[in-house]
Amino acid sequence: MKLWGGRFRKEENKLMESFNSSLAIDKRLVYEDITGSLAHIKMLVGSEILTETEGNKISEGLHSILSDIENEDLLIDGDYEDIHSFVEANLIEIIGETGKKLHTARSRNDQVAVDMRLYAKKKSAEVVEAIEFLQNSLKMKADENPVMMPGYTHLQRAQVVTFKHHLMAYYEMVDRDKRRIKNAMSILDESPLGCGALAGTTHTINRGMTAKALDFEKPVNNLLDGVSDRDYLLELMSCFSIIMMHLSRLSEELILWSSQEFNFIEIDDAYSTGSSIMPQKRNPDSAELIRGKTGRVYGSLISLLTTMKGLPLAYNKDMQEDKEPFFDSLDTTLSCLEMMSEIIATLKVNKGNMKKAVKKGFLNATDLADYLVKKGVPFRDAHGVVGEIVIYCEDNEKGIEDLSLEELTSFSAVIDEDIYEYIDYQNSLNRGIKKLLVT
Numbered sequence: 001m002k003l004w005g006g007r008f009r010k011e012e013n014k015l016m017e018s019f020n021s022s023l024a025i026d027k028r029l030v031y032e033d034i035t036g037s038l039a040h041i042k043m044l045v046g047s048e049i050l051t052e053t054e055g056n057k058i059s060e061g062l063h064s065i066l067s068d069i070e071n072e073d074l075l076i077d078g079d080y081e082d083i084h085s086f087v088e089a090n091l092i093e094i095i096g097e098t099g100k101k102l103h104t105a106r107s108r109n110d111q112v113a114v115d116m117r118l119y120a121k122k123k124s125a126e127v128v129e130a131i132e133f134l135q136n137s138l139k140m141k142a143d144e145n146p147v148m149m150p151g152y153t154h155l156q157r158a159q160v161v162t163f164k165h166h167l168m169a170y171y172e173m174v175d176r177d178k179r180r181i182k183n184a185m186s187i188l189d190e191s192p193l194g195c196g197a198l199a200g201t202t203h204t205i206n207r208g209m210t211a212k213a214l215d216f217e218k219p220v221n222n223l224l225d226g227v228s229d230r231d232y233l234l235e236l237m238s239c240f241s242i243i244m245m246h247l248s249r250l251s252e253e254l255i256l257w258s259s260q261e262f263n264f265i266e267i268d269d270a271y272s273t274g275s276s277i278m279p280q281k282r283n284p285d286s287a288e289l290i291r292g293k294t295g296r297v298y299g300s301l302i303s304l305l306t307t308m309k310g311l312p313l314a315y316n317k318d319m320q321e322d323k324e325p326f327f328d329s330l331d332t333t334l335s336c337l338e339m340m341s342e343i344i345a346t347l348k349v350n351k352g353n354m355k356k357a358v359k360k361g362f363l364n365a366t367d368l369a370d371y372l373v374k375k376g377v378p379f380r381d382a383h384g385v386v387g388e389i390v391i392y393c394e395d396n397e398k399g400i401e402d403l404s405l406e407e408l409t410s411f412s413a414v415i416d417e418d419i420y421e422y423i424d425y426q427n428s429l430n431r432g433i434k435k436l437l438v439t
Helices: 014-020 023-046 052-070 083-103 108-144 163-187 207-213 223-228 231-257 285-308 317-345 351-359 365-374 379-396 405-409 425-430 432-438
Strands: 148-153 156-162
Touching: 023 052, 023 083, 023 108, 023 207, 023 317, 052 083, 083 108, 108 163, 108 223, 108 231, 108 317, 148 163, 148 351, 148 425, 156 163, 156 425, 163 231, 231 285, 231 317, 285 317, 365 379
Parallel strands: none
Antiparallel strands: 148 156
């Protein structure tokens, strides 16, 4: 069934039918499509455009279709252009000619626009929930492991931190992600139903009524913008891309830390794989796949940005290409959030190896420089003195804390016995602003 065709002299080419169909992609919108139609019918009855009997008959038919789909008595397939024509054709088959009145005062343009907004709102809430689940995993694992470890810049050991503080950095990242998603949800919370094809309808309808019934904040202000806006999808996909960037960064650290070179953590067997040729291997494929799928989400965003960049107002068929990249980026982001939550929750932390790594990187060098500054040495001079001490330690295969007081005072006369307490790693963590690292 087609929702158009009266002005055409020839049948649509079969190739064009297949090329034009989006049912395989947009069938996941069936719940939103029927929900929007139910609100629309209620409004038409309230506006006295349809009779109450007609409205009840159509509503019952729509509920019947949804029930049949949920019970798998009706499969979403066949020779239909999209989910809208599928629902309408089945409605007419169930209730007869009255079903043809479903589309009164409505266009597929505002119909698909409201479907996508409803779906985006619902799935965005799922993303928020998935982020919170990951945050719980991060917080739990962080609280269990306040052990000291090297902090890095340029992938070089820099200063002592804690594993807890390191994980909580990612907690903060995804917390910003959560706020971005919620902000995007508040911006998209407008109903395009009633915009028609682009300029509304000659029927006297109540857009406020349908907006309220569908739990939107309000109707859109501009009808042309209402049917042609896909900013909300782009914004959500931008949020998904940032989420994936954060997950990819965390994945990279997990991959490094699980290597024999670091041996800071072990990813659970349930989320690792082996080699077909090397029996000793435990590969962090769960984290590697998250890292790899990040590019896929980026690509979906660029795809829709490219689709939208040259379109004049109002609706253009190009916009049918919004669904596949959005659905794919959404599905990918949700699955990666879920996977990362499980990886973190089951992670084993090799605390001893982390502590050992602290001693190998001169991570108390900055504390020694601060000590000299407190003794009156200008920081730039202190920086140079400590650099010389590090070279001496490298040449003699010692840590700074292992040097005798005589060795230390040979570089600066202001150094005293209290230096050992000052450059102790645990004291370093507990001192001053670094108290933040263990809280």
